[in-house]
Amino acid sequence: MIQKTVPAPADLGIEVIGVPQGSDVELDLKLEAVVEGVLVTGTATVQLHGECARCLDDIAYEETFDLQELFFYPGREVEDDESVVVDETIDLDETLRDAVVLELPFTPLCSDDCLGLCPECGFNRNDDPAHSHGEKIDPRWEGLSELLGETDN
Ligand SMILES: [Zn+2]
Ligand SMILES: [Zn+2]
Incomplete structure (x- = not known):
């Protein structure tokens, strides 16, 4: 397992909630060499900041998201949404974005029974x-x- 803390990339979120740029992202990753490339699995723990959709109060909490992405070795034709190992490194920004942004609530609430x-x-x-x-x-x-x-x- 690889444990690493990296700064959050820009635009990691949606309008109502997201990860502040530069805040700590704790990565817990496993890298496996497979035939086609490198399979990355693990989790990313991020700090989410947003606004309650009902009462507009600030919301801040920590959440862990699952990551999984196969990074193909270079020299292979890949689709737009596929990732490639470039210069022997992998760029997790897109993987992180897919894992986090798609899971964010469109109407975040400070608590389930917020009175608004x-x-x-x-x-x-x-x-x-x-x-x-x-x-x-x-x-x-x-x-x-x-x-x-x-x-x-
Ligand atoms: Zn609220
Ligand atoms: Zn009133």
């Missing part, structure tokens, strides 16, 4: 689950309540 923001005033309801603006009168009944108010007089 108040639709009326934007208050973060996680700070006070009892937050409310009182009973709202249905606008269709406003005329009626005025009428009733008049008869009360």
